[in-house]
Amino acid sequence: MAQEYKLKGLSALDLKSGEKRELEVEGIENGKVLLARVGDSTHAMSPNCTHYGAPLKLGVLTPEGRLTCAWHGACFSVGTGDVEDAPALDPLAKFEVYEKSGAVYIKGEEATIKASRRSPNVKCTAAGKEKVVVVGGGSGAIGAVQALREQGFTGDITMISSEPNLPIDRTKLSKALIADKSKVEWRSQEWFDSASISTISDEVSSIDFKSKSVATKAGKSFPYTKLILASGGTPKALPLPGFKELSNVFLLRTIPHVQAILGAIGEEKGKDVVIIGSSFIGMEVANALSSNNNVTVVGMESAPLERVMGGEVGKIFKKLIEKNGVKFHMEAAVEAAKPSKDDKSKVGSVSLKDGTNLPADLVVLGVGVSPATEYLKDNSAVQLEKDGSVKTNESFEVEGLPGVYAIGDIATYPYHGPGGDGKLTRIEHWNVAQNAGRSVAGSIAKPSVAPKPFIPVFWSAMGSQLRYCGNTPNGWDDLVLQGQPDEAKFAAFYGKEDTVVAVASMQMDPVMSQSAELMRRGKMLPLSELRKGKSVMEVGLPSEIKI
Secondary structure, three states, rough: OOOOEEEEEEEEEEEEOEEEEEEEEOOOOOOOEEEEEOOOOEEEEEOOOOOOOOOOOOHOOOOOOOEEEOOOOOOOOOOOEEEEEEOOOOOOOOOEEEEEEOEEEEEEEEEHHHHHHOOOOOOOOOOOOOEEEEEEHHHHHHHHHHHHHHHHOEEEEEEEEEOOOOOEOOOHHHHHHHOOOOHHOOHHHHHHHHOOEEEEEEEEEEOOOOOOOOEEEOEEEEOOOEEOOOOEEEEOOOOOOOOOOOOOOOOOOOHHHHHHHHHOOOOOOOOOEEEEEHHHHHOOOOOOOHOOOOOEEEEOOOOOHHHHOOOHHHHHHHHHHOOOOOEEOOOOOEEEEEEEEOOEEEEEEEEEEOOOOEEEEEEOOOOOOEEEOOHHHHOOOOOOOOOEEEOOOOOOEEOOOOOOOEEEHHHHEOOOOOOOOOOOEEEOHHHHHHHHHHHHHHHHOOOOOOOOOOOOEEEOOEEEOEEEEEEOOOOOOEEEEEEEEEHHEEEEHHHHOEEEEEEEOOOOHHHHHHHHHHOOOOOOHHHHHHHOOOOOOOOOOOOOOOO
């Protein structure tokens, strides 16, 4: 039952519009709430982001009442506490707040105040003729099925995934090598059951778009009225001698992949690990394995992530990882994987084309992913793009197939963020997949309501936490660095001509979140102003959305 609790150190609701303040709750150990003033109203809510627990007092509050987390871009409505943008799944708890006798009080339940969240309202008994089938069990899938129930959809929902687990926080696989599914599964089976969401462990083999039916390898068939394709990506192998034939050469996408890598490392550790690829997966795995192992990264570029981030910023990441003992061979070409002298079935080294031979007890490949669309390749109803992806419109609806949607790693869609100009692009980011899933759920549950626009956000762990927003489908030709790059404390603004199209930051929160909100509103500072030293934190946020 809700009770009245006094807030410490506050005698009146005197916050200014746009102000946030975290306060302790008297009578509850470690109990805190966040107050936020929007216009003439003061709201009381959970103080921490429900994604990874970031303090929301450090976030960005907009004039219309969006509160964006400074860490990973999760966004909440301060009016309702509801999630507006990924990667958070649980909404914030809201509390009544009022003045009384020269003090400020909230009304709420102790357990809810301590939990710093509330459970989404998804309980449902499915009924009616509508049937949504979701192909896949990743970020896009969980975003879609939860949002369908949250937005009042009461038809059947079936989620078909070939992975041996329920939807997981896949980002923790490469960043922390967590192999216990109970620690990374977003929701329990009981949660899916209570929401009347059927979870099917099987692999989709084909789709009959004319009869609206999904077939699986187990011989089952699932009819649909709406279909969401969210099958994700397939990690690429290296088509070079030894990498397919030898054991202890690993891909990284699933929990079994992590279990295999950790099994090869063993309890004693101290292994020689060669990582092929210096992009996000390779760098994150190198960082995660650097403790008590000898890790070497092999990359084709002059600096890690050069293609995306540029050489100047890539060298910052390289320096951070080197502090953890990781060695690099950049501008290198791999020739072959060679067998171990002790066991010819296992890898023993990796040879480079310049003659370098790198000892390897195991190899991890981080050379990208391909859209997982094998089940569509011989389907005459779908024309796949050259990379195997599926072309969609701005609502992620597949061209020529009404009621069929594609999201996540397999979707190529028109990008309308800064510098995008509607260019077709495919973005392999966790937040993008989940936000697309939420968008599609809205189109199905409330077709008369236009989908909410979002700016792509991602993050990485490479010795320090990287934040990134925006996208560069048309490339970038200029860079402005603010902060202290030598100390890995910086904000990098990527521009096409004078338009900022993407922002990366380390130790400069909430620059990324502020930039994403400015991008949504068409108010991002031009490069010329940033070069003069102006800060995005000095720019007020208008209410109008421009994308």
